[in-house]
Amino acid sequence: MSAALLPSRLLNLLRALRPAPQAVNARERLRVVLGAGLGILLAGLAGQAAMAPGLPWLVAPLGASAVLVFGLPASPLAQPWAVLGGNTLSALVGIACLRWLPLPPLAIAAVAVALAIGVMFALRCLHPPGGAASLLMVMTATQDWQAAFLPVALNSLLLVLAGMAYNAATGRRYPHAQGVPAAPAAPGGPSIAPPRFGEAELDAVLARYNQVLDVPRDDLADLLHEAEMLGYRRRLGGLRCEDVMSRPVVTVGSGTPLAEAWALLQRHRIKALPVVDAAQCIVGIVTRADFMRAADAERREGLAGRLQRLLAPASGTPAGKPEVVGHIMSRQVRVASADRPIAELVPLFSDSGHHHIPIVGAEGRLVGILTQSDLVKALSHHD
Numbered sequence: 057m058s059a060a061l062l063p064s065r066l067l068n069l070l071r072a073l074r075p076a077p078q079a080v081n082a083r084e085r086l087r088v089v090l091g092a093g094l095g096i097l098l099a100g101l102a103g104q105a106a107m108a109p110g111l112p113w114l115v116a117p118l119g120a121s122a123v124l125v126f127g128l129p130a131s132p133l134a135q136p137w138a139v140l141g142g143n144t145l146s147a148l149v150g151i152a153c154l155r156w157l158p159l160p161p162l163a164i165a166a167v168a169v170a171l172a173i174g175v176m177f178a179l180r181c182l183h184p185p186g187g188a189a190s191l192l193m194v195m196t197a198t199q200d201w202q203a204a205f206l207p208v209a210l211n212s213l214l215l216v217l218a219g220m221a222y223n224a225a226t227g228r229r230y231p232h233a234q235g236v237p238a239a240p241a242a243p244g245g246p247s248i249a250p251p252r253f254g255e256a257e258l259d260a261v262l263a264r265y266n267q268v269l270d271v272p273r274d275d276l277a278d279l280l281h282e283a284e285m286l287g288y289r290r291r292l293g294g295l296r297c298e299d300v301m302s303r304p305v306v307t308v309g310s311g312t313p314l315a316e317a318w319a320l321l322q323r324h325r326i327k328a329l330p331v332v333d334a335a336q337c338i339v340g341i342v343t344r345a346d347f348m349r350a351a352d353a354e355r356r357e358g359l360a361g362r363l364q365r366l367l368a369p370a371s372g373t374p375a376g377k378p379e380v381v382g383h384i385m386s387r388q389v390r391v392a393s394a395d396r397p398i399a400e401l402v403p404l405f406s407d408s409g410h411h412h413i414p415i416v417g418a419e420g421r422l423v424g425i426l427t428q429s430d431l432v433k434a435l436s437h438h439d
Contacts, residue, residue: 087226091126092119095218099211107207115192117143118211120185125219129230131270133183136216136231138176142183143212146172147204150193165194182268234272285399292434297401297415298394300434301424305414307332310339310382314350315367317342317381328412328425331385336421338414340385350384391416394423398434405431 078085096118103113121143124134132138153168172190176182189208192198223230258277262269269276308317308329317329321344331340378384391414392401404410405428415424 087228088123088127091219091222091226092122094222095122095126095215098218099214102214103207103211106210111207113207115143115189115208115211117185117188117192117208118215120188121183121212121215124184125215125230126222128270129219129223129228130232130272130275132234132272133268133270134219134230135234136220138181138183139185139216140209140212141179141181142176142186143189144204144209145175145179145181146183146186146190147193147208148201149175150190151199151201151204153190154194154197155199161194165191168194232272233274284403292397292399292402295398295434296394297392297396297398297426298424300398300430301394301415301426302430303424305330305422305425307336307422308342308381309333310380310385312381314347314378314380314384318347318367321347329381330389330414330422330425331381332422338389338391338416338420338422340382340387341389341412341414342381342385346384346386350378389414392426393417398426398431401426402431 096114099118100114107113121134121139124131125139128134149172150168153164153171157164157167159167168190169187172186173182176186193203219230258273262273271279306320306324306326306329308320308331310331310333312331320329321327328341328343330338331342333339390404390410394415394417401413404413411428413426414422415426417423
């Protein structure tokens with residue numbers, strides 16, 4: 057290796073060892089400090105009352121458990137089963153190794169910690185302080201099975217209960233469900249589409265990463281989604297729907313004849329017509345796809361003839377044939393307010409297959425329509 061590369065490699069090593077800044081404010085730090093202190097105090101007081109004089113009433117690994125329960129309440133490693141099962145089962149493993157393995161103490165300690173980690177993996181209760189609980193049993197030569205329950209299990213249970221109460225009181229979710237809930241609807245407009253990946257893609261990436269993550273799966277997806285939204289906002293600046301939407305909008309009423317609505321689509325070369333009432337409020341939308349569906353476009357033979365029959369006047373046609381826009385329009389319409397940032401609507405166009413979103417004003421009246429073409433123009437302009 058060249059001597060000139062040594063300073064650079066050493067500098068890179070030192071940079072890798074430098075601790076990252078904690079992205080939490082002083083209030084959150086104080087919340088964690090107070091919670092951990094109260095949790096240990098509760099577990100200690102209850103342990104003193106439950107244990108006979110002269111017996112240990114508080115175990116050291118509980119301090120590390122408190123860091124997780126109060127400092128990382130969303131972590132998979134801090135959930136109630138991880139704390140209770142991880143500490144208790146690991147203590148049992150340590151006692152079993154001490155009782156049954158004819159090995160030197162150091163070897164017993166190593167085997168106990170390794171087996172405890174394996175058990176926690178197998179039973180989905182991986183909890184870092186569990187390794188310490190197993191080691192504690194070996195180092196203190198504890199061979200009484202009861203020690204895994206009093207004080208280890210009791211301490212862990214009380215810490216979990218304290219964590220549930222304290223985290224709930226201070227605005228943190230605990231226990232934190234480890235699933236992936238559906239994205240909630242955004243206020244004031246259509247629900248924002250999920251990030252441009254599904255559960256299968258996220259699972260594939262996590263499998264390829266193949267390491268334990270200290271972030272729950274749903275929080276990871278939410279963080280990626282928020283990062284995507286911030287990227288859109290930075291790219292599009294402060295643009296709002298009213299800045300780029302098309303206006304005036306060609307509209308129809310629910311009683312407009314189908315032939316007239318089809319002629320409007322053809323004449324203006326557009327794909328959709330918002331359907332409004334007398335107050336110009338959205339009641340539906342009719343698209344070319346609605347016409348094709350009404351004309352039974354799945355049967356490709358004679359499509360032109362079926363479409364012509366659909367648009368023909370009612371005389372001489374079968375009863376029940378659609379006659380006006382209200383018969384074929386879609387009544388579930390996604391709309392957005394005129395002052396909504398267009399960055400929030402990008403996923404709807406890119407991932408959900410939307411081609412047009414009606415834009416409404418303060419009183420719910422139609423004021424414009426945002427199309428894919430409008431969005432592309434906005435993106436090109438800001439690029």
